[in-house]
Amino acid sequence: MILLAMKPFLLKLKHKSQLDVDEPASGNGRIVISRKKVNCHDYPLAEKKSKLPIETPSPASDGNGSPIGGIAGSPASGVLLLGGQQNLLSAATSLGEYTMPERNYWQERPSECRKDLESMRNKIKTRYSSIAQRGNYGKQNSPYPNNWRMNGTLIAHLHEHSESVIKLAALKPHGPLFASGSIDGTVRLWDCNKLNGNQTINKSRQVYSANTPIYALAACDGGQSLAVGGKDGSLLIMRIDRNSSKMTLQQALHLNQNEHSDGPVVDMVSYDHTSPNIIIYATLYGAIVAWDTRIQQCAWRLENELRHGVITTICADSTGSWLATGTSGGKHICWDLRFRLAIAEIKHPSDSWIRKVACHPTEPSCLISASKSNNEVSIWNIETNHRQTVLWASPAPPLSNTSMNDPATTCGVLSGVVDNSPFILTGSSDQRIRFWNLCDPKSSALVVPSPKDNLNDITFNYNTRLIDGSHVIEENIISLGNNTDMNALRVSAEENPRSGPDMPSASHQDAIADLLMCKSDKGQIYIASAARDGAIKLWK
Template identity: 25%
Template sequence: MVEPAVPAAGSGADADDPLNVLRRELGALHLHAGNPSLRRIANKIGAGVISHTTIGAVLRCSKVPGWGQLELVVECLGGDVEMFRGWWKAAVVVGRTGAPATGTGTDGISAGGLVDDLPVEGRAFPTTAFPTSVDGTGWIPAVASPVDEQALADADRLDLISAQETRTHPRRDGTQQEADQLRASVMELRLQNSALRAEVENRERRIGQLLEVVHEHWPVDGICLTGHGGAVWSVAFSPDGQLLASGSDDGTVRLWDPATGAPTGRPLIGHDDEVGSVVFSRDGRLLASAGFDGSMRLWNPTTGAPVGRPLVGHDGAVWSVVFSPDGQQLASAGYDGSVRLWDPATGAQVGQPLIGHHGAVGSVGFSPDGRLLASGGFDGKVRLWDPVTGSPAGRPLIGHDGAVRSVVFSPNGRLLASGGFDGKVRLWMPDTSTAITRPLIGHHYTVMSVVFSPNGRLLASGGLDSRVRFWDSGSGAQLAQPVSGHSGPVRSVVFSPDGRLLASGSDDQSVRLRSARHLGVEPRFIG
């Protein structure tokens, strides 16, 4: 038989007392969770953490419980911890300041009561998470009581003090006590981290604003990053935009600070030949490079140290490498005509090579949801694969009059762009394997790289004509004038994650960084 956890709440002004509000919401939460027994709740929380009698006292709420105990119960029942923390704090404030639970305060408002005429923005605690009836919705208004800011600050400190007092109390043995102490320290860290995150976000916004001013004063052709001793084949931004990686004919990978253009750390040395592709994992913890020596290498971008052994399996140069969105797979392609999948955690190859192209494969790219893998081949075809089964997904995309050198999905996955030796850029619908516009014509020679802006509205392409061109991904129309600045073919282009910068790598051994404001494209296309 299930013990009744909560007695019926009072009515009238008494029902509006913060403690009664907390008691009522606990009852609704307990009911919503299926009225589990107190022993069942205790077992779910964990043996020895909190007794079933204490859980009963928390749910009956005859007095304000300790926050540590209340948090455990609310989490176990699947409630909104932050919402209950607000109700608990209101009850603590009223209790500590001596504010009357009912009656009228000096301002003519029911002290500690519910203010029914407050506007929506003044109502502090939404009840939609656990309605008290099947179709019940609405808001619990803010608790009005004659308390000052100091009392609220005291309640904030009580959060932590109560948690420490209730969770560090010695229980059955030293192991349990240590666990409770760790739990209290975790809670304290959560509170600290919440404040730190807000401060970090504020500072990052300010940094972005300041850098935008700096970038506006860069030359129209951007700033030139030099240091490589050979052509730059590939450039890639880290997910947070704090690093820019480049891979070169000189066999090295270099890291740069895109805010200043200064090199970061020493060159990453390991490949015995040209580096044809670099890419960051989505969480930014790994950097992968592919070399003409037939290997791929993983690096820690923070320290520059290699991670694990080289990934070897291709017969010949590896021209393209890319992480899956979840970081669980790494795809590669190259001269031997195969597409291969790897486990970056172990360096082991996953499944059999994906075979379908007749000739070398110049580029691979995952869709944003990770369900498709695209490959562009020297046979002029773009192929789609299921990366889980390794099977082809749909028909080959045929339209290029020569080798396909670059493929990339749009940020929403609805479009796929490709560039090739025929100097054309094409847009496809991967779901139907059909082209959606006529070829985008403007480059005079091979298109080596295509990339979408962060919002997907703009497509940039870099080619052997030393130009970077811009296209409306919706209509296929060319936007603005092509940008130059390089004295040799452009082999790679990429937007920063926030869209404020465009980086390009060239045979002139340099990387160029340009402010998006100097591209001559309307801001709505970059966003």
């Protein structure tokens, strides 16, 4: 009887002893939370695809496969029970089971912490959905066919420009038409459908003379117009007439004479993926302007501080979320276009001049940047300011700050996705075009050699290593020991000249300034490269 009377007290002692065993540090004034006492909840960020159940006929079913006596289960729940033995309910049982619920005047009011949790869940879920959509954009919409690889076969040699070609621009993404702007003051329109090697004459489709060196070029109005920036501070919007051999001037602005005195345009990008009437251009004095060609007014304006250096290049995210600029002071300034604020400032370790910036084909938060000297191309993470990958095609030690007498600079950058694997094509001042495979660096290759390269004597291979936390893909030139005399080959060619006109060289004779991908109506992929001597070559 005494033990039965002490039962509640003994249970309390037992419970306390278990707590002391589970929480040995509870007596020193600290609260220890073990995994056994915490309820962990997992919230899926992506919606699971529900699979519809397959209806299997039960033994007690009619010819149509529906259970005899109707559907078993609660009519109010809306749940259909399929398969298995169905329990038949009598009418009395059904009427007695389903009664009217009692009227309840209590109103459920969630706590503030539950509201915050739900809000955070929705916010993270939306962010994950956006990142997943942008991350799969390049994989789902890649214009390159499976197993595509640039093999360096010359298709067309175009040499209508008399001076350096500064910029190539496609009228529509992955389309057959592209334009070229040159220091000679002309803008020419090309059609890759007519430059496939079957035509006897490779000639531009349209031409426009701006009477000033062209520094920037971009398509707008859904590929119906071209925006051209000149050295004299002019910004021209030209309408492309498909039935004419000339372009029609639609708008003309003089940026040196406006209220801000912005100076000439240094680079320009189209905004067709979000607003086909908007072009974004950067000026010499640090202005970043979105111009609406429809209403002929400024849509918004950003100011880059001149202490960062002069803007040399610009690129915009395909989703219209952010924009990045590269400067002569070696800085990358990233802007959030939703709030129009500078969100990141990435500084090159050696303050190298940034020659080209481009968006990563699969990573929405990464930026591709080509800097001056050593053929250096870096991939930066905008969120962490970390240099993740470096493409190094120079005899200088990787990531060194000295040029080692190697002023070769990558000016043309083209990225894409093949077989769910991102790649980068680079065109350099050493007259070479390289293919970099970011997932399999050893499969990278030199696709177009320079005229000085004798591939019988040397070969190019690529390996990767980790330096200062960055994955460096390094190009190595290995001598084969054949020692072929190039001068002897050149003399023998001069002694036995071939009849007819000279064939164009299979390599560029000057520095490569820009790269572009175009696709014919038959689905053939071409790579266009422009050089400082005014030549444009088409490869496949």
